[in-house]
Structure formats: structure tokens, C-alpha cells
Amino acid sequence: MTISKNAQQSRDLHAFTPDLRDGVYQAILRRRDMRSFLPDPVSPETLGRVLAAASHAPSVGYMQPWDFTIVRNQETRQSLWRHVDQERRAAAAGFEESKREEYLSFKLEGIREAPLNLLVTCDTKKNGPAVVGRNTIREMDVYSVVCAVQNLWLAARAEGLGVGWVSILRNETLREIFKIPDHVIPVAYLCVGWVKEFPEDPLLRAIGWLPYRPMEDIVFSETWGERPSSTEFKDLRSGLKGKLGC
Amino acid sequence: MTISKNAQQSRDLHAFTPDLRDGVYQAILRRRDMRSFLPDPVSPETLGRVLAAASHAPSVGYMQPWDFTIVRNQETRQSLWRHVDQERRAAAAGFEESKREEYLSFKLEGIREAPLNLLVTCDTKKNGPAVVGRNTIREMDVYSVVCAVQNLWLAARAEGLGVGWVSILRNETLREIFKIPDHVIPVAYLCVGWVKEFPEDPLLRAIGWLPYRPMEDIVFSETWGERPSSTEFKDLRSGLKGKLGC
Numbered sequence: 001m002t003i004s005k006n007a008q009q010s011r012d013l014h015a016f017t018p019d020l021r022d023g024v025y026q027a028i029l030r031r032r033d034m035r036s037f038l039p040d041p042v043s044p045e046t047l048g049r050v051l052a053a054a055s056h057a058p059s060v061g062y063m064q065p066w067d068f069t070i071v072r073n074q075e076t077r078q079s080l081w082r083h084v085d086q087e088r089r090a091a092a093a094g095f096e097e098s099k100r101e102e103y104l105s106f107k108l109e110g111i112r113e114a115p116l117n118l119l120v121t122c123d124t125k126k127n128g129p130a131v132v133g134r135n136t137i138r139e140m141d142v143y144s145v146v147c148a149v150q151n152l153w154l155a156a157r158a159e160g161l162g163v164g165w166v167s168i169l170r171n172e173t174l175r176e177i178f179k180i181p182d183h184v185i186p187v188a189y190l191c192v193g194w195v196k197e198f199p200e201d202p203l204l205r206a207i208g209w210l211p212y213r214p215m216e217d218i219v220f221s222e223t224w225g226e227r228p229s230s231t232e233f234k235d236l237r238s239g240l241k242g243k244l245g246c
Numbered sequence: 247m248t249i250s251k252n253a254q255q256s257r258d259l260h261a262f263t264p265d266l267r268d269g270v271y272q273a274i275l276r277r278r279d280m281r282s283f284l285p286d287p288v289s290p291e292t293l294g295r296v297l298a299a300a301s302h303a304p305s306v307g308y309m310q311p312w313d314f315t316i317v318r319n320q321e322t323r324q325s326l327w328r329h330v331d332q333e334r335r336a337a338a339a340g341f342e343e344s345k346r347e348e349y350l351s352f353k354l355e356g357i358r359e360a361p362l363n364l365l366v367t368c369d370t371k372k373n374g375p376a377v378v379g380r381n382t383i384r385e386m387d388v389y390s391v392v393c394a395v396q397n398l399w400l401a402a403r404a405e406g407l408g409v410g411w412v413s414i415l416r417n418e419t420l421r422e423i424f425k426i427p428d429h430v431i432p433v434a435y436l437c438v439g440w441v442k443e444f445p446e447d448p449l450l451r452a453i454g455w456l457p458y459r460p461m462e463d464i465v466f467s468e469t470w471g472e473r474p475s476s477t478e479f480k481d482l483r484s485g486l487k488g489k490l491g492c
Binding site for chain 2: 003004006007010011012013014015016019020021022023024025026027028029031033038040041042043044045046047048049051052053055056057058060061062063064066067068069070071072073076087090091094095096099103106119121127129130132133134135136137139140142143146147149150151153154155157158159160161165167168169170171178179180181184187188194195196197198202203204205209210212213214215218219220221222223224225228232235236237238239240244245
């Protein structure tokens with residue numbers, strides 16, 4: 001496909017240099033959901049940078065509904081850990097026997113071991129009540145906060161810092177422990193810390209729990225469920241190199 | 247704060263080189279929600295890369311519940327645009343008179359003008375029903391899809407490509423137009439294309455609609471609502487340079 005003169009001009013003007021662009025793709029490809037952490041503290045300089053990265057996420061109507069609670073207190077973390085461990089055992093029953101044992105081996109020690117946890121919440125009343133773009137889809141504010149989490153996660157990876165998202169917990173328990181008011185929605189509970197190593201592949205992929213879903217499995221054309229032609233898929237794949245393609 | 251030997255070692259091993267790291271922060275800082283696009287087509291190579299970036303997002307239980315429908319058909323886009331225009335006018339009534347006119351001036355022409363639109367959906371049954379980490383918070387699958395959108399948005403920015411998220415629409419209408427089955431949740435409707443320029447600041451910030459929420463306004467300590475000390479804030483700010491701090 002030949003690119004038009006206007007498109008070429010726009011790209012020349014706005015595309016990042018290869019090194020900078022490579023940084024973005026590498027963060028995306030090398031980010032991992034971490035489960036083990038070194039106990040060593042994270043400096044406030046580094047923590048401040050990843051929080052600032054989060055605060056520059058897109059948000060519906062520029063609402064910026066995010067708040068970040070830094071959690072270091074061990075007692076708090078111990079009581080949250082007890083709750084998560086209970087939920088984890090309860091959830092195990094939902095898996096086939098063949099997968100149950102493996103499921104129970106997945107660690108959640110980051111809550112206690114990591115030097116810090118981050119509670120990420122969405123303040124649904126922030127900058128409201130009339131928010132540009134939130135009239136029909138009420139969850140847009142929560143989606144904004146998730147975008148902030150992903151920003152934080154990618155910036156952390158670039159800093160060499162590990163992040164793990166703990167989702168086996170109940171929001172009511174978070175509300176109790178952290179005194180979260182009703183109009184605020186807990187969105188993510190993160191463990192943050194330095195790590196021994198970032199695994200080559202996501203854990204659940206590496207152990208064969210589930211395979212990666214390639215381009216051919218995730219792209220539709222014009223209507224949900226309709227696949228593009230094989231030529232179109234070949235073209236879509238033509239720009240992929242190395243890990244990006246698989 | 248002195249950094250421990252272990253932390254230093256881990257950082258030396260895993261942190262990106264300054265150029266690569268800079269790429270990540272620049273994508274985060276220079277990404278914009280675009281409203282105007284050049285009509286020129288986006289090459290499948292470029293589109294393929296940003297879709298691949300999306301597909302490497304974190305997902306609960308490695309579920310990868312995302313699908314991307316590429317929409318080019320003008321009739322489809324025209325009927326969606328009519329719906330969005332209606333919703334936009336209806337929403338205008340919710341704003342104070344002083345802001346109403348400005349609200350109505352925000353453009354949604356990207357739906358028709360951009361060379362392509364992307365419908366991003368969450369297949370709640372993909373790789374289910376037992377999904378690692380989705381037992382207590384049912385929306386984790388949708389959050390995974392939002393992370394994919396943010397990956398796509400950042401990769402697009404690095405490519406010099408604009409993305410705009412249209413949220414003034416009803417999911418029922420998307421379901422009708424794109425024949426989306428009940429177990430699939432529409433998450434984002436994006437306009438994608440080359441752009442004349444990326445504005446220096448987010449539109450709603452630039453026009454004074456809302457200010458940026460700085461570190462001091464978004465960080466709590468140990469409990470929701472409790473602020474860290476001013477020394478802690480100073481430390482958190484010590485690693486920020488240029489645009490990252492404001």
C-alpha cells in the first residue's frame with residue numbers, strides 16, 4: 001500500500017524516532033504481572049515518576065477521577081492478605097481438578113513481601129456531576145482509572161520496577177480496611193517493588209494454562225464476528241517483528 | 247534516600263536505557279484524545295502494529311477477552327454518527343448555560359472523517375467460565391480490555407497516529423449496528439487516523455474547562471483520604487522533570 005503525501009508528511013512530523021518508539025513497544029512487550037518482590041524499598045523519586053505517569057492518563061471529560069493510596073503498614077497488609085487467601089481457596093473450588101492444584105500454587109505473597117502496595121480508586125463525584133462524555137456510559141470514569149493503572153504499569157516496567165495486580169478480593173473488604181466512602185470505587189490493588197527477574201513470557205502462558213490469541217483470532221471486519229480476508233490479515237501482519245507478532 | 251545494593255542491582259539489570267525509557271514517558275505525556283483527522287488511509291502495517299500492541303495488554307487469568315472490529319463502511323459510520331449527535335444534544339441540557347455552548351462545540355466528526363474506526367469489545371465467555379482472578383470482581387475482564395485500549399493508544403502515539411475515544415453513545419445502539427451478541431460488552435469506540443497536529447495540552451485543560459490534578463491532590467497515605475506529609479510530597483516530586491510534574 002502506498003502512503004499518501006499528506007499521511008507521509010503527518011507521520012514524518014509526529015512519529016517518534018526509532019529509539020523512542022522502540023521504548024514504547026518494549027515496555028508493552030516486557031511488562032509482566034509480577035508475583036514475587038525484593039523487600040528493598042522503592043525510592044520516592046521513582047515512585048513519584050510512575051504516579052505522575054498515571055496522572056497523565058486519558059480521562060472522560062478530563063475528569064481525572066483517580067486517587068492512589070500508598071500502603072506500607074504491615075498490619076493493614078496482613079489483614080488484607082488473610083482475606084485474599086480465603087477468597088483464593090474459595091475460588092479454587094471453581095476449577096477442574098486437573099487445574100485446581102496449579103491454581104492454588106499461584107502466589108499472592110506480594111501483598112506482604114513487596115515494599116509497598118497501591119490502592120487505586122475512582123472518585124465518581126470528582127469534577128462532576130456533569131462530565132463531558134459520561135452521560136450514556138456511566139463506567140467511563142472507572143475506565144479512565146484503568147488507563148491510569150496501565151500507564152503506571154508501563155512506566156514502572158521502563159524503570160525496572162515490578163507491578164502485580166491482585167484481583168482475588170472483595171471491594172467491600174477494601175472499603176472496610178481503607179475507609180473508602182460510598183461514592184468512591186476501588187479499581188485496582190497493586191503490589192509494587194524491585195524484582196529478581198521479569199519472566200520472558202506471562203506465567204499463565206509459560207505454563208500452558210492458556211495460549212496467546214494471535215491477530216487472526218482478535219480482528220473482525222465491519223461487523224462483530226466477521227473476519228477480514230486472508231490477504232488483509234497478511235497485510236496487517238506485514239509490520240510485525242519478533243515478539244510483537246506472537 | 248539511599249538505595250539498597252539489591253535494589254540497585256535489580257534496577258541496573260532491568261531498567262530501560264534512558265532513550266527507551268524516555269520513549270515510554272513521551273508517549274504517555276504526548277498522547278491526546280484526537281477529534282480531527284486527515285482522511286488519508288492508515289497502512290495495514292501500522293494498524294497491525296498498534297493492534298498487536300493492544301493484544302499484549304495484561305488480562306485477568308491471561309483471558310485476553312478483547313476483540314477489535316475494524317470499521318470503514320461509510321453507511322455504518324453515518325448511522326452511528328446520527329445516534330451520537332442526538333445523544334450529544336441531549337447531554338448538553340445537563341451542563342450549566344455558561345458551559346453548554348462550549349460543550350456543543352466539541353467535535354465528533356472523527357466518526358465520519360477518520361479513515362477508520364475501531365470497535366473494541368470484551369468477550370466475557372472467552373477462555374472461561376473459570377478465570378483465574380475473576381471470581382470476586384466480575385468486571386476484571388472489561389478492565390483488561392481497557393488496558394488493551396491504552397496500549398493501543400500509546401503505540402499509536404509513538405507511530406504518530408491519532409486516536410479519539412467516542413463515549414457519547416449507547417451500548418444498545420452499538421449492539422444493534424454491529425450485531426454484538428449478549429455475552430459481549432462494547433468497551434470502546436475509537437476513531438483512528440493521521441492528524442495535522444497533536445495539541446500541546448489536552449483540549450479541556452487548554453480551554454480552562456478543568457485544571458490538571460497534581461500529585462498533592464491524588465496521593466493518599468495508608469488510608470483513603472489521609473495525605474502524606476509535605477516532606478513526603480517533596481520527595482515524591484524530586485524525580486519529576488518538565489511536563490511530568492504538571
